[in-house]
Amino acid sequence: MQTLKIYQSLWAMELRRPDRPERSDAENFRMVAEAGYDGLCIDPSVEEIPKSELLKLLYDEYGLECMVNTFPFSPEDMAPLLDLACKLDASLVNIIGGVMPIRPEAAVPVARRWIAEAQETGLPVLFETHRDSLLNDLYYTLQIIDLVPEMRLCADLSHFVVDREMREPIGERDQEYIDRILDRSDCFQGRIANREQVQIQIDFPQHQEWVGIFKAWWKDGMRRWRHRNDEDATLIFLCELGPPPYAITDGQRRELSNRWDEALTIRRWVREIWAELEVEQR
Numbered sequence: 001m002q003t004l005k006i007y008q009s010l011w012a013m014e015l016r017r018p019d020r021p022e023r024s025d026a027e028n029f030r031m032v033a034e035a036g037y038d039g040l041c042i043d044p045s046v047e048e049i050p051k052s053e054l055l056k057l058l059y060d061e062y063g064l065e066c067m068v069n070t071f072p073f074s075p076e077d078m079a080p081l082l083d084l085a086c087k088l089d090a091s092l093v094n095i096i097g098g099v100m101p102i103r104p105e106a107a108v109p110v111a112r113r114w115i116a117e118a119q120e121t122g123l124p125v126l127f128e129t130h131r132d133s134l135l136n137d138l139y140y141t142l143q144i145i146d147l148v149p150e151m152r153l154c155a156d157l158s159h160f161v162v163d164r165e166m167r168e169p170i171g172e173r174d175q176e177y178i179d180r181i182l183d184r185s186d187c188f189q190g191r192i193a194n195r196e197q198v199q200i201q202i203d204f205p206q207h208q209e210w211v212g213i214f215k216a217w218w219k220d221g222m223r224r225w226r227h228r229n230d231e232d233a234t235l236i237f238l239c240e241l242g243p244p245p246y247a248i249t250d251g252q253r254r255e256l257s258n259r260w261d262e263a264l265t266i267r268r269w270v271r272e273i274w275a276e277l278e279v280e281q282r
Helices: 025-034 046-053 056-062 075-087 104-121 138-147 158-164 172-183 205-228 259-280
Strands: 003-009 039-042 065-070 092-095 125-128 153-155 185-190 234-239
Touching: 003 065, 003 259, 025 039, 025 056, 046 075, 065 075, 075 092, 075 104, 104 125, 104 138, 125 153, 125 185, 138 158, 138 172, 153 172, 158 172, 172 185, 172 205, 185 205, 185 259, 205 234, 205 259, 234 259
Parallel strands: 003 039, 003 234, 039 065, 065 092, 092 125, 153 185, 185 234
Antiparallel strands: none
16 A cells, blocks of 8 residues: 655754744654654755764654755765765655756766665655755756656755746646656655745635645645555655745744644645545545
8 A cells, every 4th residue: 555654844843033942853853753743854964964863863762754855065975965864764865956057968967976876875866846956947857857867856846836936827838847847756845835935824815826736736746656656655745844034024033824833734735635546546
């Protein structure tokens, strides 16, 4: 039976509030575990490897699975980050590559190098659709995935909505492009955007059309994933609602919504979508 697992992001647990200190890593791990998430994702660069290695004790203590969002800023950075992922028994490695050639053809050797290095470790590796990274924008990404057919994606579609300043309702051309991304995506991230803001409040009335668009994309992407994967495959969905400045704040630097509650709502939506897809396939 295919399995859905939902992770929370350690970065998303940051408060960045002027009136409150940050929680410790142990407090964040405990909150995530007690809330019933399956795993916790970390976001290290090479410089953060020593600190990240210390988290192995917390993963073991709280019984959480590990996902690693890697930030390699040179072709050589990926190998030590993969070594970290192995030490943490990561279930998935996601690349937000800081190597950004202007021409897609120039990115091919870098992407293939990282894929090959991951294959040597046996770790599944994906490339995230993320601004200011190797897959900076929708058009560039569409070219790279044609040039590198073996490249698989982690779909954070919020970045492409802002990149393209997509309008609602989504036009036929943009929907065709998103369909191509979904066909290559083996993990999905939970954040909702509009054409001007990368992370919007999910319960505000003015945002409900975008909520519907993203839920439909997640459902379609998960449906496509289920159709092309084996019966014993596992899909990871990452709730990743970032702290300020991703989260919008008022003049006193207070967030306009509760990201922890919003992540739990997104998790509920995704579980409901998964249940609907299971009924479809019976």
